[in-house]
Amino acid sequence: MTDRPRRSALYLPASNARAIEKARTLECDVVILDLEDAVAPDLKSLARDQAVAAVRDGGFGRRELVVRVNGLDTLWGEDDLTALAQASPDAILAPKVSDVATIEAYGARLATGTPLWVMIETAISLFRLEAMAATARTGPLAGFVLGTNDLAAEMGVQTDALRAPFVGAMGLAVAAARAHRLIILDGVFNALDDLEGFETQTRQALEFGFDGKTLIHPSQIAPCNAIFRPDARQVAAAQTIVDAFADPANADKGAIRLDGRMVERLHLRQAERTLAAVRV
Numbered sequence: 470m471t472d473r474p475r476r477s478a479l480y481l482p483a484s485n486a487r488a489i490e491k492a493r494t495l496e497c498d499v500v501i502l503d504l505e506d507a508v509a510p511d512l513k514s515l516a517r518d519q520a521v522a523a524v525r526d527g528g529f530g531r532r533e534l535v536v537r538v539n540g541l542d543t544l545w546g547e548d549d550l551t552a553l554a555q556a557s558p559d560a561i562l563a564p565k566v567s568d569v570a571t572i573e574a575y576g577a578r579l580a581t582g583t584p585l586w587v588m589i590e591t592a593i594s595l596f597r598l599e600a601m602a603a604t605a606r607t608g609p610l611a612g613f614v615l616g617t618n619d620l621a622a623e624m625g626v627q628t629d630a631l632r633a634p635f636v637g638a639m640g641l642a643v644a645a646a647r648a649h650r651l652i653i654l655d656g657v658f659n660a661l662d663d664l665e666g667f668e669t670q671t672r673q674a675l676e677f678g679f680d681g682k683t684l685i686h687p688s689q690i691a692p693c694n695a696i697f698r699p700d701a702r703q704v705a706a707a708q709t710i711v712d713a714f715a716d717p718a719n720a721d722k723g724a725i726r727l728d729g730r731m732v733e734r735l736h737l738r739q740a741e742r743t744l745a746a747v748r749v
Contacts, residue, residue: 473745478684482502493530498533502537521552536553630658710737
């Protein structure tokens with residue numbers, strides 16, 4: 470897992486050429502070109518071709534470019550992976566992944582070196598989070614992305630901005646991701662006109678330890694970035710920790726005394742993530 474900001478990850482239908490072009494100018498940290506839910510069946514081939522062209526053409530600057538493919542159990546999944554193997558996006562996002570075997574199946578089909586992110590959006594996957602995350606030790610898995618819309622539909626739950634039915638699942642997903650050094654992004658917020666609700670839910674994602682949040686509209690980018698951007702005090706504290714461990718005298722130490730408290734290397738990782746969030 471590289472330390473780079475992933476505060477805001479915007480889904481865009483790869484069938485929409487104008488949206489792809491606009492994405493090159495937006496202030497999101499991650500662009501997710503969608504071949505799956507946002508694309509009608511008769512536009513799947515067009516979307517695939519345009520996603521491949523977008524990856525090859527580049528022009529996204531510092532933005533991470535990810536492509537969400539169709540599932541391997543669909544008519545389009547195999548062709549999506551074959552086409553993208555030569556283009557090499559920053560990551561492939563696989564939908565509705567529920568078990569280790571499915572992760573391994575994607576891994577076997579990915580181009581060498583291409584990271585795999587997987588959607589956590591089925592009820593059964595919640596009982597397998599740690600086992601799935603553990604595949605990162607030997608395979609390409611690099612990230613979890615929550616799919617709360619599909620989870621809500623399958624579980625039959627009703628949620629508000631604070632999503633009480635998902636509190637346990639969110640905590641476990643973050644814990645599994647952190648145990649195996651995965652990226653983890655929160656699900657989307659659907660009510661585009663409810664800025665207060667969006668900000669409430671985004672602050673909840675920050676409190677739970679997510680790296681960022683997936684978005685469905687450019688209007689959500691600025692408030693998302695603002696919430697996930699550390700303040701000056703947090704940045705200064707993080708830099709102090711990074712500098713302290715960079716001192717050759719502390720090179721072999723697992724813990725050091727800093728400003729009257731004990732600081733461990735786990736705090737160093739947290740500090741590095743904090744600094745990554747402001748390198749934009």
